[in-house]
Amino acid sequence: MRDPCDTDPEKLVFFEDLYDQYFERVNRYLRYRVTSVWDADDLTAAVFTRAFEKRHHFRGEAPVAVWLFRIAHNIFVDYIRSKGRLTLSEPENSAQAAEDGQPEEELLRLEELRQLRRLLETLAPDYRDVISLRYVGELRFSQIGRVLDRTEAAVRMIHHRALKALRKKLCEEEG
């Protein structure tokens, strides 16, 4: 049986738009959350492959960002369960970041990013989810709530507490 959506030009254009608009966010989100950049890229491919296969299930009831990040988050959670532990990533592709002519500055920023990740790793899992979806996935609070099956108010509260905890840890670390 042929999937009728394969020939539906509207669905293909929809997916094309989705891909172009969200690839960077999803790839960054997974590279931020997964230790190995290779694994993160595999997961990114899995997210878009699944989104492609399920594109005809998207009914527009939720914003597309929520739909896509729900897929990304579920794939991430499955990956973490299979690994048995949660770690945050350390970007290995520093050469890529260094190509813009200011390599030292970029590398210093990478070090700051590492520090932030390290501190984030010490926070509770729901804090990490909210902060990652907010600042790497670039989602609204209401969208994060729908990705994580929580109310917007709960997400705002978690976000605020996570920021305070993070600031406290940063202050402690920097003396």
Added chain:
Amino acid sequence: MSGEKNKLGAGEKNNVIPLGEGWHGTESRPGEDTSLNDLVRHMRSLRDSIPVNQKLRRDLRARLLEGVGPQTEERPAFNYQEKRGPAGRPWWAAGLIAAAALGIIIYIALGPFGCRTLDGGQTAEVGRFWTGEAPLLPAVSPGDGVIVVERGGALLLLGRQGEQFSSVNPPPGVRYGSPCWSPDGKRLALVRQGGSGWEIISIEIPKVEVRDIQRTLEEGLERAVVLARSPAASPVAHLSWSPGSDRIAYAVTEDSENGIYLAAAGSEPVFFGPGAQVAWSPDGNWLAVEREEAQGRSLRVVSINGEAEYTLGQGTFPVWSEKGFLFFLQTSVREKILSYLPDGSPQFKVQIKTGEIRWVYLGSGKGLEKVFDREPDGIEPRLLMTPDTPAGNVELQWLKSLELSGDRTPKTLYLDRAGEIEGLVPGDGSSLLLSRRDGGIVVISRVGYSVRKTDGGDNQ
């Protein structure tokens, strides 16, 4: 992108407000502590430092979008409505054929013709120890209940997870070292160094009980049997029991040359040949020997009577598992370019020498000649895993110093991570213990693996 009505965000609130504008989250409440806002700005600015894999973006887009459309005529799917096989056979005939094919595949994979391969498992840190200069090589009791390590001439006793529960201290002027548990678990051999030289002693262990192990070892030391002696100028190390727990191989350094000896209770030690470390084959008829050669340290597999010898290639710290896998460490060098000059040539780069755990399947030792005869060009070792290395800080410090100095001429930083590895020893039946120096501290990690039978299609 075409088709305005299909654009995301047209008619729906899908668009995410760009960070930094129109933001009404908790972080921008009026009167909120400004340091939270600073943190938020900091996190937003760092987001762009996460690189995006542009090649994946292009390739995946091509795979997903350029392979669909009217040209995708058929999909290999089973038509449940029709209930007939592709060649017009009744559906149950196709099912029968499929089941038979599956059975053959399973038989090949799991039966006697299946090849064995290994999958790397999880790596977990067992413990970190300050040991000064001496290498720290653990000895693991069969059943994996107790780990013994030498530290400062004493024996440190650890549980499976690295919990430190006691130690056995030597008398004044004496040091213990190189502990090695016999495969049957009934003996612990170790080196005792005193004023008169070096002795290899064997302690009887009636039962390995974690609660009583300190007392058992202390009592055993009083009744220890001396298996071999060596003068003070000829240090002894790297003990290895035979699979039958009746002989022991050890390395002696004489005039800067390493030699392997074989000893047994009640008989004189026998010189086996040059080498620093050994691993016994499961049938006890072969030894994998690490030798210092002109091109570096390499591994040979030598029959116990010395009549046959095969070369495995570069490698150190051999471990021959009961299931016939020979593990060892191999060194590889990889290069990472950190920055480029305007003309595209590398500016700052790092060359890192790393140790990799590799393996070959040699079997129990029986018929080993045939294994090597089948591979006249040598057996290609496969990678089990590359131990994690604490990368990043040294490189970053180096870059910072270059930035401060204003030096922009091309430079290479050489890092030797392989030199930090102190040893690889057998763990339980599905793990190895890796000992590595990390900034003056020795870290012992457990590296898991699992054996899998395949139809021969696995390649590293």
